Amino acid sequence: xxxxNPWYTPLTIIITVIGVIAIVALVTVAVxxxxxxxxxxxxxxxxxxxxxxxxxxxxxxxxxxxNNTGRVEQKHSCKVTGKxxxxxxxQPEKAGMSLTECMQEAEMVVPAKRHSETPLYLGATAxxxxxxxxxxxxxxQVFQAVEKALQSFPFSYQGARILSGQEExxxxxxxxxxxxxxxxxxxxxxxxxxxxxxxxxxxFVSHDYDISESPSNSMTFRLYGNDxxxxxxSFLCYGKDQVLRMALAKQTQLGPSxxxxxxxxxxxxxxxNYSSLYDxxxxxxxxxxxxxxxxxxxxxxxxxxxxxxxxxxFNTTACKYSKCSFNGVFQPPxxxxxxxxxxxxxxxxxxxxxxxxxxxxxxxxNLASYxxxxxxxxxxxxxxxxxxxxLAEYCFSxxxxxxxxxxxxxxxxxxxxxxxxxxxxxxSDAGWTLGYMLNLTxxxxxxxxxxxxxxxAGYVSIxxxxxxxxxxxxxxxxxxxxxxCSKQPQIV
Ligand SMILES: Nc1ccn([C@@H]2O[C@H](COP(=O)(O)OP(=O)(O)OP(=O)(O)O)[C@@H](O)[C@H]2O)c(=O)n1
Ligand SMILES: [Ca+2]
Numbered sequence: 001x002x003x004x005n006p007w008y009t010p011l012t013i014i015i016t017v018i019g020v021i022a023i024v025a026l027v028t029v030a031v032x033x034x035x036x037x038x039x040x041x042x043x044x045x046x047x048x049x050x051x052x053x054x055x056x057x058x059x060x061x062x063x064x065x066x067n068n069t070g071r072v073e074q075k076h077s078c079k080v081t082g083k084x085x086x087x088x089x090x091q092p093e094k095a096g097m098s099l100t101e102c103m104q105e106a107e108m109v110v111p112a113k114r115h116s117e118t119p120l121y122l123g124a125t126a127x128x129x130x131x132x133x134x135x136x137x138x139x140x141q142v143f144q145a146v147e148k149a150l151q152s153f154p155f156s157y158q159g160a161r162i163l164s165g166q167e168e169x170x171x172x173x174x175x176x177x178x179x180x181x182x183x184x185x186x187x188x189x190x191x192x193x194x195x196x197x198x199x200x201x202x203x204f205v206s207h208d209y210d211i212s213e214s215p216s217n218s219m220t221f222r223l224y225g226n227d228x229x230x231x232x233x234s235f236l237c238y239g240k241d242q243v244l245r246m247a248l249a250k251q252t253q254l255g256p257s258x259x260x261x262x263x264x265x266x267x268x269x270x271x272x273n274y275s276s277l278y279d280x281x282x283x284x285x286x287x288x289x290x291x292x293x294x295x296x297x298x299x300x301x302x303x304x305x306x307x308x309x310x311x312x313x314f315n316t317t318a319c320k321y322s323k324c325s326f327n328g329v330f331q332p333p334x335x336x337x338x339x340x341x342x343x344x345x346x347x348x349x350x351x352x353x354x355x356x357x358x359x360x361x362x363x364x365x366n367l368a369s370y371x372x373x374x375x376x377x378x379x380x381x382x383x384x385x386x387x388x389x390x391l392a393e394y395c396f397s398x399x400x401x402x403x404x405x406x407x408x409x410x411x412x413x414x415x416x417x418x419x420x421x422x423x424x425x426x427x428s429d430a431g432w433t434l435g436y437m438l439n440l441t442x443x444x445x446x447x448x449x450x451x452x453x454x455x456x457a458g459y460v461s462i463x464x465x466x467x468x469x470x471x472x473x474x475x476x477x478x479x480x481x482x483x484x485c486s487k488q489p490q491i492v
């Protein structure tokens with residue numbers, strides 16, 4: 001008699017079909033239930049009203065995660081044409097008008113249905129701090145004009161204000177460490193070095209930092225369940241444009257009609273106006289009594305002499321603390337890696353000196369030979385793609401940066417390589433704006449967010465494996481029944 005295959009019984013077929021359908025249904029439910037929702041974004045806009053220029057940044061993050069784990073990233077940036085808003089002190093309405101083009105761009109970039117819920121902030125830094133010191137009512141008028149302009153756009157306007165130096169430094173630090181994913185993971189943090197046109201900031205976590213020594217330099221944060229005790233300081237007037245004024249003021253102290261400046265290339269010559277040079281609170285006290293209207297500014301191209309001029313702008317003798325950077329400002333021992341951005345990056349990138357693994361002496365030698373290059377030659381090489389104003393100043397700026405880092409902040413030839421000159425981190429610009437927005441929108445929680453114990457893919461795989469195992473078990477448990485019914489020995 002032909003033996004019937006027990007696997008082909010109707011019962012087995014029915015069980016198999018039902019089992020397969022059940023597994024498919026189970027896995028489909030698991031996949032669909034936990035599938036990330038269709039990516040929808042929310043947006044935030046921050047205007048960085050710096051001393052030299054204004055830039056607009058648009059950030060985006062997944063809509064369903066805005067309160068904790070979602071990654072905020074830079075979606076778009078727009079550089080406002082013209083100078084910083086503080087330069088419009090004499091005609092404030094123009095400060096507002098200058099923002100129009102970038103704001104219109106923002107209207108295009110942010111989807112219309114998100115406009116009304118998109119927060120819009122403007123933060124002003126050292127240029128407005130100086131204007132506020134110099135002429136309070138002019139600074140108020142600039143703000144009024146800017147507010148009026150920003151309110152005419154369909155976003156959720158959240159205000160325009162001057163950031164304190166501490167905020168500027170601390171938010172730059174938050175940005176760098178947020179983008180590097182160091183905060184969420186509780187890793188060692190990166191210090192932040194920001195060099196602007198009118199001020200410069202240094203911020204880092206130092207374990208040897210005793211807050212009580214200088215409470216005004218301390219900022220404490222609790223982020224993702226970790227406590228940070230941040231040291232931060234902003235030096236007003238030590239941004240590269242104001243330092244250049246101070247350097248020129250130092251050299252024109254006696255009111256000569258010609259100065260031979262070691263920080264500019266040999267053959268460089270221009271006429272400058274005494275009044276506009278001294279038109280800043282950073283130098284106004286030094287104006288010579290009997291100065292001619294103009295002076296002739298000629299280059300000499302001598303790095304060593306230039307460094308002496310720059311060094312003379314740092315007071316490194318007076319210090320009432322255990323340790324100081326310069327001008328009597330407390331600074332704990334430097335610690336960890338540092339990211340140096342904004343003008344640090346622009347200048348060192350132009351000079352091809354962003355590689356900090358190169359020995360500091362070699363960096364200085366390269367800069368010295370760049371400074372000694374005749375102005376004509378420099379123009380021939382770069383004028384086609386770099387603005388003449390920037391170009392003329394890179395020797396000075398490079399010298400200032402190296403002097404600030406070594407003589408000011410006390411980086412040594414050994415610790416210089418801890419610095420990385422950076423512009424962007426994972427597509428977002430390094431700067432204070434992202435940290436500012438994250439803080440104002442409470443997007444970094446103080447405590448570590450609860451996350452599901454398993455990632456989505458892991459969950460689906462485990463459900464699938466368990467379902468298949470159960471099914472096999474079911475089949476196997478039925479199996480002993482079949483041979484008994486079909487293979488019964490024949491009793492003769
Ligand atoms: N390609 C560029 C762009 C800018 N700069 C210089 O970099 C400085 C400005 O840096 P930035 O970070 O934009 O300063 P602000 O934010 O405008 O100034 P602050 O932060 O002090 O308010 C200015 O001296 C500008 O001349 C430069 O040398 N090369
Ligand atoms: Ca800046």
